[in-house]
Amino acid sequence: MDAIINWYNDLMSNEIWFYLIHTLLKLVLMFAVILAFVVLSVWIERRVAGWIQDRPGPNRAGLPLFLLERFGSKEKQPLKNWLHFFGIPETCWIAKLCTWLRLDREIPCWGLIQPCLDGGKLFLKQETTPSYVRKFYFILAPMLVLGPPLVAAAVVPFASEVNTCYGNISMCVANLDIGPLWIFAISGLSVYGLTLAGWSSNSKFPFLGGLRATAQLISYEVSMGLSIIPLLMMFGTLNLQQIVQFQADNGWTLLPLWGEGLGWQRWAMMLPLGISFIIFVTCVFAEANRTPFDMAECETDLVAGYHAEYSSMKFASFFMGEYAAMVIGSAVVVTLFLGGWSIGFGADAALAAYSEWLAVLCQFCMFVVKLLAFIFFFVWVRWTLPRFRWDQVMKLGWLYFLEITVANIFLAAAIMYFIK
Amino acid sequence: MDYLKNDADDRGELVTLNVGPSHPATHGVLRLKLVIDGEEIVSCDPVIGYLHRGMEKIAENCHYNQFVTYTDRMDYLAPMSNNIAYACAVEKLLGWELPERGQAIRVLCCELSRISSCFLGTGVYAMDTGAMTAFLYAFEEKERVHNLYEQICGARFTSSYTRIGGMTRDLPKGIEKQILDFCDSALRTVDEMEKLLLHNKIFIDRLVGVGVITKEMALQNGMTGNNLRASGVNRDLRKTNPYLGYEKYEFDVPVAEEGDCYARFQVRMEEIRQSVRIIRQVIATMPGGPIWVQLDKGILPRKADAMQGIEELIRQFMVTTECVNAPAGQVYFAAENPKGELGFFLDSQGGGIANRLKMRSPSYCTLSILPELLPGHLVSDVGAILGSFDFVQGECDR
Numbered sequence: 001m002d003a004i005i006n007w008y009n010d011l012m013s014n015e016i017w018f019y020l021i022h023t024l025l026k027l028v029l030m031f032a033v034i035l036a037f038v039v040l041s042v043w044i045e046r047r048v049a050g051w052i053q054d055r056p057g058p059n060r061a062g063l064p065l066f067l068l069e070r071f072g073s074k075e076k077q078p079l080k081n082w083l084h085f086f087g088i089p090e091t092c093w094i095a096k097l098c099t100w101l102r103l104d105r106e107i108p109c110w111g112l113i114q115p116c117l118d119g120g121k122l123f124l125k126q127e128t129t130p131s132y133v134r135k136f137y138f139i140l141a142p143m144l145v146l147g148p149p150l151v152a153a154a155v156v157p158f159a160s161e162v163n164t165c166y167g168n169i170s171m172c173v174a175n176l177d178i179g180p181l182w183i184f185a186i187s188g189l190s191v192y193g194l195t196l197a198g199w200s201s202n203s204k205f206p207f208l209g210g211l212r213a214t215a216q217l218i219s220y221e222v223s224m225g226l227s228i229i230p231l232l233m234m235f236g237t238l239n240l241q242q243i244v245q246f247q248a249d250n251g252w253t254l255l256p257l258w259g260e261g262l263g264w265q266r267w268a269m270m271l272p273l274g275i276s277f278i279i280f281v282t283c284v285f286a287e288a289n290r291t292p293f294d295m296a297e298c299e300t301d302l303v304a305g306y307h308a309e310y311s312s313m314k315f316a317s318f319f320m321g322e323y324a325a326m327v328i329g330s331a332v333v334v335t336l337f338l339g340g341w342s343i344g345f346g347a348d349a350a351l352a353a354y355s356e357w358l359a360v361l362c363q364f365c366m367f368v369v370k371l372l373a374f375i376f377f378f379v380w381v382r383w384t385l386p387r388f389r390w391d392q393v394m395k396l397g398w399l400y401f402l403e404i405t406v407a408n409i410f411l412a413a414a415i416m417y418f419i420k
Numbered sequence: 421m422d423y424l425k426n427d428a429d430d431r432g433e434l435v436t437l438n439v440g441p442s443h444p445a446t447h448g449v450l451r452l453k454l455v456i457d458g459e460e461i462v463s464c465d466p467v468i469g470y471l472h473r474g475m476e477k478i479a480e481n482c483h484y485n486q487f488v489t490y491t492d493r494m495d496y497l498a499p500m501s502n503n504i505a506y507a508c509a510v511e512k513l514l515g516w517e518l519p520e521r522g523q524a525i526r527v528l529c530c531e532l533s534r535i536s537s538c539f540l541g542t543g544v545y546a547m548d549t550g551a552m553t554a555f556l557y558a559f560e561e562k563e564r565v566h567n568l569y570e571q572i573c574g575a576r577f578t579s580s581y582t583r584i585g586g587m588t589r590d591l592p593k594g595i596e597k598q599i600l601d602f603c604d605s606a607l608r609t610v611d612e613m614e615k616l617l618l619h620n621k622i623f624i625d626r627l628v629g630v631g632v633i634t635k636e637m638a639l640q641n642g643m644t645g646n647n648l649r650a651s652g653v654n655r656d657l658r659k660t661n662p663y664l665g666y667e668k669y670e671f672d673v674p675v676a677e678e679g680d681c682y683a684r685f686q687v688r689m690e691e692i693r694q695s696v697r698i699i700r701q702v703i704a705t706m707p708g709g710p711i712w713v714q715l716d717k718g719i720l721p722r723k724a725d726a727m728q729g730i731e732e733l734i735r736q737f738m739v740t741t742e743c744v745n746a747p748a749g750q751v752y753f754a755a756e757n758p759k760g761e762l763g764f765f766l767d768s769q770g771g772g773i774a775n776r777l778k779m780r781s782p783s784y785c786t787l788s789i790l791p792e793l794l795p796g797h798l799v800s801d802v803g804a805i806l807g808s809f810d811f812v813q814g815e816c817d818r
Binding site: 053301302389 | 435437438439443444445459546549550551552553556557560616617620622623625626798799800801802803
């Protein structure tokens with residue numbers, strides 16, 4: 001036993017091994033969380049859509065009990081046996097309620113199983129690759145769509161730091177000093193997936209979809225990058241972990257109510273920051289290719305757009321890529337504007353003084369709550385607004401957003417220079 | 421690989437894009453052969469006939485009452501209106517006039533189906549521009565109409581409610597209250613949809629100035645109904661040639677001057693309000709009495725009578741096998757249907773079977789404007805423009 005502990009101590013004391021191990025752990029955690037969120041956001045989307053549209057949405061799919069039998073359970077009717085165990089007669093209202101809740105057939109999960117089952121269905125479906133496609137790029141495209149959002153997630157901090165006896169652990173996979181730039185650079189890559197999918201399908205509707213996606217993503221990338229410059233001027237850093245730390249100390253970007261955030265300058269800065277927020281969120285919508293900006297796949301004129309020729313798991317990759325982009329987009333908005341993991345009102349420092357691990361746990365929960373709230377906002381917008389027309393999207397991007405963001409930078413600079 | 425060939429332009433500047441016959445924007449089986457330059461449409465060639473069932477020929481092979489069921493399948497979004505228009509056409513040939521209650525019930529059914537059709541038209545239109553939620557709100561109201569249909573005629577969709585000289589059955593007891601309740605909820609939904617869409621910047625940008633049909637274009641292509649009225653022509657057969665006692669009811673004919681997609685949407689929403697107005701008046705003034713033409717020949721006797729008396733039994737036998745004995749002659753009757761003017765031209769050489777039945781379907785005329793209208797628009801506008809026409813392929817192809 002001592003040998004194992006000694007070996008562990010030696011290993012963790014070695015800086016390289018310590019770094020490798022905690023990074024790997026965070027990596028696994030991050031991917032698990034993101035992929036779980038992709039599945040969860042599909043469920044959220046469908047339930048919220050149902051809520052908005054006066055219908056239930058997927059609320060039935062549960063874990064069927066025959067799975068227990070499949071895994072070796074001898075019990076044929078678990079509910080009956082349980083009722084028998086507690087001595088409840090089958091005509092009793094409790095038994096009837098249980099039957100009404102379908103407890104005799106499944107373990108209910110409010111439909112949470114639905115996206116998993118859908119995924120399984122897509123996985124088992126026949127894969128058809130049309131004969132006229134360019135095979136290599138056709139197969140490459142879905143990977144290029146799903147990959148970038150997951151890689152971009154690496155720099156998003158999900159909690160503050162912890163000092164262990166072996167060293168300092170910063171709760172994000174890669175604590176880069178170029179956080180936002182990394183995200184823009186990587187998530188911009190996903191346009192290649194859409195373009196390649198549209199082009200390699202060798203079919204007209206996907207081709208138009210691919211072209212639209214390219215034009216749209218490029219034009220929104222510019223204003224997206226420019227729109228956060230006022231923030232970066234205020235933060236004075238590009239490191240996302242430090243950006244969130246700044247917000248924890250000085251008030252969230254859009255809620256400067258504590259710390260140093262109460263000064264005149266911060267209140268005056270609310271104007272450029274508000275403009276930044278609106279433009280950045282719109283650009284995130286455009287980047288994630290969701291209504292009102294889903295030009296690339298708008299079903300009423302392009303049928304399914306760039307993924308019209310895809311089936312089975314390749315289609316699912318596009319589908320998951322879109323939701324992953326949505327989750328990452330929400331995470332970035334939350335990090336930059338809504339305080340990331342910070343709990344706010346000085347609670348972070350107080351908690352950290354009590355117990356760092358507890359602080360990290362609370363911060364992670366806070367981050368998840370904020371993320372869910374923003375995903376809800378994403379979904380809400382999608383099911384409320386009609387879709388833009390393609391040329392209007394271009395016009396909005398190049399003629400309005402670009403000018404406004406550039407003017408916004410000067411406005412922010414003026415405020416920072418003149419108002420102290 | 422033939423369909424991949426680009427036969428529009430040798431140098432490859434233009435692309436032929438085949439929209440349909442199975443495409444979400446075409447609402448049925450319309451096919452558009454578009455030639456596009458980038459995203460801009462250069463020419464459009466609509467191909468129709470994928471839903472052709474030879475209805476006009478069928479009409480020559482079955483007697484008047486038997487053909488009623490086929491009219492359900494024409495404008496399948498407003499089957500009641502078709503039934504009634506057809507029955508009225510044959511009654512015009514026969515020179516029959518329905519008793520007051522029969523007429524009132526027919527007006528009621530016509531307006532119910534107009535509401536249902538306009539709701540579907542506006543809802544699907546909203547979906548075409550990407551607003552999925554408004555579609556489901558509208559569909560819920562349409563579903564309520566179908567529930568009423570079910571009580572009135574026994575079928576939710578293919579109503580086949582009319583017979584020559586009357587209706588299959590009288591209104592069930594207590595339906596009036598349900599219809600009035602429905603009227604309230606319909607108005608509420610119209611308001612909701614207006615709030616959701618009509619003042620929405622995206623929606624306005626999508627539709628204002630898109631698919632502009634001038635008065636002259638509309639008249640030249642024989643457009644009728646809402647689409648014509650959105651172009652500034654105040655023509656409603658219920659006002660100009662009143663039938664079924666429409667002159668007794670007060671209602672306005674919504675007219676817009678712009679002739680673009682937005683105007684068509686507005687007119688259709690207003691149409692629902694006016695229909696509700698008519699329905700409320702009909703129910704307030706619903707007369708009593710028979711629903712069938714009071715004649716000794718040509719109409720079915722009461723079932724109980726047919727079981728008792730020999731005369732009635734013979735009459736029932738004659739009506740079901742040979743239908744009415746129409747005089748020789750030609751007659752044209754047009755009704756203001758939700759989609760426009762639905763006309764039936766009947767050529768009779770006597771007896772219970774038409775020698776020739778020609779239908780003038782509004783959707784057919786509406787679609788004929790596409791080659792003139794679509795060039796110059798973007799591919800994205802195809803959905804919006806087609807949606808704004810609110811056409812039905814079942815009626816266009818017959």
